[in-house]
Amino acid sequence: MSSPDPSQKGLRFGEFEVDLESGSLFNRGVRVRLRAQLFKILSALLERPGEVVAREELQRRLWPGDTVVDFEINLNTLVARLREALGDSAARPRYIETLPKRGYRFLADVSERPAPEAAPPRRVRIAVLPFVNVGGDPAEEYFGDAMTDEIITALCRIAPRELAVIARTTVIHYKRSDKDVAQIGRELDVSHVVEGAVRRDGDRVSMSVQLIQAADQTHVFAQKYEAEMRAIFEAVNDAASDIAGHIAGPAVPENEPGGRTAGGRHLRKPTEDPVAYNEYIQARHEMGKFRPESFGTARRQLERAVALDPEFALAHNALAEIDWLLGYLGYIEPRKAFSDGIMRALRALEIDGSRAETHALLGSFHKAVEYNWPGVRREIAIALRLDPASPLVRLHYAISELMPHGRVEEAIFEIQQALDPDPLSLLTQGWLGIMLVLAHRWDQALDQGRLLLELYPGELWGHFVNMVAYRGMRLLEKSAAAGRAAVKASGEAASQIGWLGLTLGLGGKTAEARSLLERLHTRAAQGYVPPTSFAWIHLGLGETDAAFGWLDRAVDACDQYMMPIKSYEFFDPIRSDPRFLALLRKMNLEP
Structure with a gap:
């Protein structure tokens, strides 16, 4: 392995690029935040790839002169943090090997x-706060949320290299907040904030927008935009172009397929039918509630939208998202949900093949329906090429490509990157907790569980993460208590009953575990129950033969709780069983 020229200012390894002059690390063009000491270690290793860099040499670089530290502990900690930043693992290293x-x-x-590829400039971070509905009709709240979402989407497309826009799932937490702009700027680490108000009067829409510098709350510009509903996208794009122009300057990105991108030049319209659009934005509002019944309402609204406009790609994509979520979480039979969803995703891409999120979703369907890993890699690669900064693309990459193959440390890295523009996303924060338990980082997982309960006290995610972490630590009483809370918060979901039964069985609470098993059999006579829910309880009770029967059914049914098969710690006692190896082969995974 040849060493790079030390005079070079830029290096590349894997999906990373390093700017040695500025001390910056990038992952597919997106900056990775790295402390100065971590960058010093990385630089020392990159100077001599393939060679051993002695601990004493690193000590001299990090703590020159008479600096007094506990060298052994501090260096170990710093290398561990660097591995986390690279998505690397000490047990199965891709980048940093310990000798x-x-x-x-x-x-x-x-x-x-290559010299022409200058390091990407640091993007300006901006948050678009939820627009205020000044019409006074509570039934129109969804419209203000939709305009917020449209401005965010337009900014991301207009100036992707110049602006880092905080995602809608984070800014929605500031709806009706009494925090001032300066505090919000500090909490989200943004330099600019957009505030807005919208009024809809019949077919007329009036939208007021102001751009504020967060640090000193200086107003950069303010403008009012008015349009009929059929011209609302032009008004949104004009507003986004004005915002981007005041921050990023007059430079205009290259045109995108199907639409213009800035300086008054317009992006692709999602639909020409205002009634279809109204159905769509109401559906997105319902989907944001993240409840099975809300998904049902949203599905009906989206079906009306595509009936009105069969070329409405976003509506087809949203229907595919609903199929994905309900099938993944086990609320409906996964094979049917995913078969329907893959057709909707393909239809969305047939209409508009430029959407990174739809390609990522299609990749996830390839995993779920047929364990088609080449298909997963192909679609995720397209998505990452189209929009490497998309938090949703990175989340799909972590869940659908990395996690099933046991590459959990890399998955944690991708999810942490996804949280940078979307730090308050329930889904992404929840998945970070799950990945931490799959990596057997029990203490960090408990910290994440506490954070989830603080951010989303009524949701099941924090209780679930705590249950799994306590079980991994063999604190089975605490695990059972957290599991009961998860079952309650989920509305008695069958999947959560199964997880609780695993803990109860392992903890010797045989009667209670068997009573849960009976509840699941009763429920299965009325509708779908994930086969893993039965398998978990049988494993907890030590009934291995029965467990394998249900695990085999789970693979056939595309039960998504089987996807971390390489990482579940409770599978360790049965990994050498030929039946376990058969499960891996059935999922097209290498043993």
Whole structure:
């Protein structure tokens, strides 16, 4: 392995690029936040890839002169943090190998980054706060949320290299907040904030927008936009172009397929039918509630939207999202949900093939329906090429490509990157907790569980993460208590009953575990129950043969709770069983 020219300012390894001059690390063009000491370690390893860099050499670089620290503990901690930033694992390293008592070695190939590819500039971080509905009709609240979402989407497309826009699922938490702009700016680490108000009067829409500098709350510009509903997208794009122009300057990105991108030049309209659009934005409002009954309402609204406009790609995509979520969470039979969803995603891409999120969703369907890993990789690669900064794309990459293959540390890295523009997303924060328990980082998982309960006290995610973490630590009484809370918060979901039964069985509470098993059999006579729910309880009770029967059914049914098969700690006692290897082969996974 040849060493790179130390005079070069830019290096590349894996999906990462390093700017040595500025001390910056990028993952597919997106900046990775790295402390100065971590960058010093990375630089030392990159100077001599394939060679051992002694611990003493790193000590001299990090703590020169007479600096007094506990060298051994501090260096170990820093290397662990660097591995986290790279999505690497000490047990199965891709980048940094530990040589006990000697030092560290960088394993990956390192190349010089071609000179024309300058390091991406730091993007300006901006948050678009929920628009206020000044019409006074509570039934019109969804319209203000929709305009917020449209401005966010337009900004992301107009200036993707210049602006880092905080996602809707985070800014929605500031709806009706009494916090001032300066505090919001600090909490979200943004330099600019957009505030807005919208009024709909019949077919007329009036939208007021103001751009504020967060640090000193200085108003940069304010403008009012008016349009009929059929021209609402032009008004949105004009507003977004004005916002981007005041922050990023007059430079205009290249045109995108199907629409213009800035300076008054318009993006692709999602639909020409205002009635279909109204159905769509009401459906997105319902989907944001993240409840099975709300998904049912949203599905009916979206079906009306595509009936009105069969070329409405976003509505087809949203229907595919509903199929994905309900099938994944086990509320409906997954094979049917995913078969329907994959057709909707393909239809959305047939209409508009430029949407990264739809490609990522299609990749996830390839995993779910037929364990088609080449199909997953192909679609995720397209999505990452189209929009490497999309938090939803990174989440799909973590869940659908990395996690099933046991690449959990990399998945944690991707989810942490997804949280940068969307730090308050329930789905993403919840998945971070799940990945931490799959990585057996029990203490960190408990911290994440506490955060989830603080951010979303009425949701099941925090209780679920705590249950699994306590079970991994063999604190089975605490695990059972958290599991009961998760069952209650989920509305007695069958999947959560199964997880609780696993803990109860392992904890010797046989009668209670069997009573849960009976509840599941009764429910299965009335509707779908994930086969894993039965398998978990049988495993907890030590009934291995029965468990394998249900696990085999779970693979056939595309039960998504089987996807972390390589990482579940409770599978360790049965991994050498030929029946377990057969399950892996059935899922097209290497043993």
